[in-house]
Amino acid sequence: MEYRKLPRGGEDISILGLGTSSVGAASEREIEETVTFALENGINYFDMASADAKPFGAYGRAVAGSRDKVYYQIHFGANYETGSYGWTVNLDTVKQSIDWQLRMLKTDYIDFGFIHCIDEPSDLKKVLSGGILPYIQELKKQGIVRHIGLSSHTPALVNQVLDMDLIDMVMFSINPGYDYRHGDYAIGNVEERMALYRRCEAEGVGISVMKAFSGGQLLNAKTSPFGKALSEYQCIQYALDKPGVVTVLPGIRGKSDLERILGFFTVLPEERDYSVLGTFAPQAAGGICVYCNHCQPCPAGLDVGLINKYYDLTKAGDKLAHSHYLKLEKKADACIGCGHCDSRCPFHVNQMKRMKSIGTYFGE
16 A cells, blocks of 8 residues: 655545445445455545445444544535435534444544535535534534545635635545536536646645546446546546545445455556546536436435436446346436436536436336
């Protein structure tokens, strides 16, 4: 494992951490084994923005006895009271969620307390006026939160928070698809995004990278915006080469995924090299779902991200994905057209229209 030092604090952080969004698909036993394997291989940074509540207890058991050797990135605004991920700016709900997360993780402190998923000016206003930020700041005074951070997909809002001189770490989406295409899908053109990375580097604010593979789209030629596939290793190296980046947090589904990801350290340098990007002609594309589930919870109970993923994979020729879609309890035709997902999507996907298209495609 290789480590990078956090500018504000000096902690040595593994350049590969773990994202938790997908691991809930595994059993609790496998999650525990995966986290133990990660620790054995020097991974010490864990993001806890999970798609569901299952991983927290498994993490708590796996890390027991090694708590002083790991760093948790915990989100103030991620809510698991239903068992699945939800987004909230209600202060009482945030407090209840943080208390629950600490109990499940068997810890009494938070290494990185993150203002969660601030993508719109109204989101930031709610966090500031609703008491969430003062709550995090008070916990920092008490020593319960060691560092304050922010997760966002919007460069302008990250810059606004940087102006406040509050944060030591930003969780930001970095991959070649986002950086080299203009328009709403990438949120900020390449100049604006690179300027943000450089500012973080200059001001000593670390970046933890989410969506390094663009929800898996970059790994498949049929879904890649470039028309050609990149490897996981190329995407990881691409992110690590950006100014300010301290760690990359791939979403893994279990131990086998982690074993493959750790191959990053043993492959030949040419297998990490992404200079092939220079031969790609980026396509003008927008409104593509990357299955991030920031639209959750759906009032009608749809797993919007999973529906989109199975649809995209089916169109790319994955017969197993077609079968998985047909087994879903609630399919695209259950959409009630309330607009909740459209209002929360950081990538401006028209999910209501997309649900109709998906329903028609599968003959519903």
